Amino acid sequence: MKIERVETFVLRTPLGADTFYSSQAQFPERTSLLVRLTTTDGVVGWGEGGQYGPPEPVQSCIDDVLAGRLVAAPDASPGVIWDLLYSTTRDYGQKGPYIEAISAIDIALWDIMGKTLNTSVSTLIGGRFRKSVKAYGTGGYYSSAGFVPGRDLDELSDTVSGYAADGFGMLKIKVGLLDVRDDARRVIAVREALGDDFTLLADANHAYNSSSAIAMGRVLEDHGFQFFEEPVPPEDRQGYARVRSRLDIPIAGGEAEYTRYGFRDFIAGGCVDIIQPDICVCGGISEVQRIVALASTHNLRTIPHVWGSGIALAAALQVCAALPLAPYTHVPRPLQNEPVVEFDRTRNPLRDDLLTSEFELVDGYVRVPAGAGLGVDVDPAVVERYRVGGSDIRSTAA
Ligand SMILES: [Mg+2]
Structure with missing residues (x-):
C-alpha cells in the first residue's frame, strides 16, 4: 500500500462552565490532533496524536517533516513506516511531538491495513x-x-x-x-x-x-x-x-x-x-x-x-x-x-x-468495534464544526 494524501485536523472546543482542574492544570477546552491518510487505492485511515499538550506542534511534525517521507515511501505498511519515521527523526525526536506524530500516522496506517484486508485491527x-x-x-x-x-x-x-x-x-x-x-x-x-x-x-x-x-x-x-x-x-x-x-x-x-x-x-x-x-x-x-x-x-x-x-x-x-x-x-x-x-x-x-x-x-x-480497521467512522460535519486548523498534503505523483 502507498499513501498519496496526508490531511491534518486541529480540533478545539471550549468547555465553558464545565472547565475542570487536575493537580497540574486548568482544562478550559478539549483539543485533538487527527490525521487522515488516503492510499493510492482510495482507502482512508484515521489516527490521533498527543494528549494534554497543544495539538499544533504535533501537526507541524506531520505537515513539515513526516508527511513528505510518508508519501514518498513505496511501502506504507505500519511496521515499515514506523521504522522509517523513527529512524530518520531519532537525532531530534525520541520523545514528545515527533513520537506523538508518528503515533497518529501509525494508528491511521493500521486502520487502513484493516480496511484493506477487511478485518479489525485487534x-x-x-x-x-x-x-x-x-x-x-x-x-x-x-x-x-x-x-x-x-x-x-x-x-x-x-x-x-x-x-x-x-x-x-x-x-x-x-x-x-x-x-x-x-x-x-x-x-x-x-x-x-x-x-x-x-x-x-x-x-x-x-x-x-x-x-x-x-x-x-x-x-x-x-x-x-x-x-x-x-x-x-x-x-x-x-x-x-x-x-x-x-x-x-x-x-x-x-x-x-x-x-x-x-x-x-x-x-x-x-x-x-x-x-x-x-x-x-x-x-x-x-x-x-x-x-x-x-x-x-x-x-x-x-x-x-x-x-x-x-x-x-x-x-x-x-x-x-x-x-x-x-x-x-x-x-x-x-x-x-x-x-x-x-x-x-x-x-x-x-x-x-x-x-x-x-x-x-x-x-x-x-x-470493541467489530468492523474493519479501527471499526469506527468519523462524522465529517463534526470535524468541520470543531476544526480550527490543519493542512492537506498530496503526493506530487498523485
Ligand atoms: Mg493519569
Whole structure:
C-alpha cells in the first residue's frame, strides 16, 4: 500500500462552565490532533496524536517533516513506516511531538491495513481475547483550584454517585491538587458515597515528592483503593521505586512515557506494577505491542491510558481486545489480570460526537468495534464544526 494524501485536523472546543482542574492544570477546552491518510487505492485511515499538550506542534511534525517521507515511501505498511519515521527523526525526536506524530500516522496506517484486508485491527495484531472490555470511569476532577469542604465534598459525592448510577463498577478519581489532608477528605467522601465493594483507583498526575506520595498512598490503602497512578514525576525513577517499595497499593504510570526505550528504563527502574502507555503518545499501535511484550517479561499488567477523541478510544479498545491476561488464569479477573479500558467521563464533544456510532457502557463493559480497521467512522460535519486548523498534503505523483 502507498499513501498519496496526508490531511491534518486541529480540533478545539471550549468547555465553558464545565472547565475542570487536575493537580497540574486548568482544562478550559478539549483539543485533538487527527490525521487522515488516503492510499493510492482510495482507502482512508484515521489516527490521533498527543494528549494534554497543544495539538499544533504535533501537526507541524506531520505537515513539515513526516508527511513528505510518508508519501514518498513505496511501502506504507505500519511496521515499515514506523521504522522509517523513527529512524530518520531519532537525532531530534525520541520523545514528545515527533513520537506523538508518528503515533497518529501509525494508528491511521493500521486502520487502513484493516480496511484493506477487511478485518479489525485487534485481529491483525494477534486476535481478540475479548469482544468487550470492562471500563473504568475517569472523573472526580476538581471543579475549582480551591477547596470549600462542605460544597466540594457534596459535589464530588454527587458526581461519583452519578457514575455508579450510569453503570460503572470501577472509578478513578483525582488527587494531588490539594494538600494531602484535604485530598484525604475527598478520598473518604468517595468511599463513603460508593460503599466498600466499589472498585476505586486514584491518579495524582505526578503531584508529589516521594514522601508526600507515601503519605497519600497510605490514605488510599486505608480506603481500599486498587491502584495509585503517577504518584511522582515520570523522570523521578528513584522516587517511583521508593514509593513502590514503601506501599502495598499497586503503583501505575507511563502515560507520559514514550516508546519501548522509555518503558525499558521505567520498568527496569522498578517503578510500577501497572504500565499505562497512551497509544496516541507512546508510538502508536505498532510500538505499544513492543511495550506490552517488554512488560510481559516482567509479569506487569498493561492498562492503556486513554484521553483523546473517539479515535483514541477506538484504538485503545482494539489494543485492549488483543492483550493477553497478565498472568493467565482459568477465569479472568478484570483489573487483577484482565485489561480494563479507561473511559474518561469529563465533557468532551470530540469523544462523544465525532464518530457516527457511540461507545456505550453495557453492564460495565464497552464493546470493541467489530468492523474493519479501527471499526469506527468519523462524522465529517463534526470535524468541520470543531476544526480550527490543519493542512492537506498530496503526493506530487498523485
Ligand atoms: Mg493519569
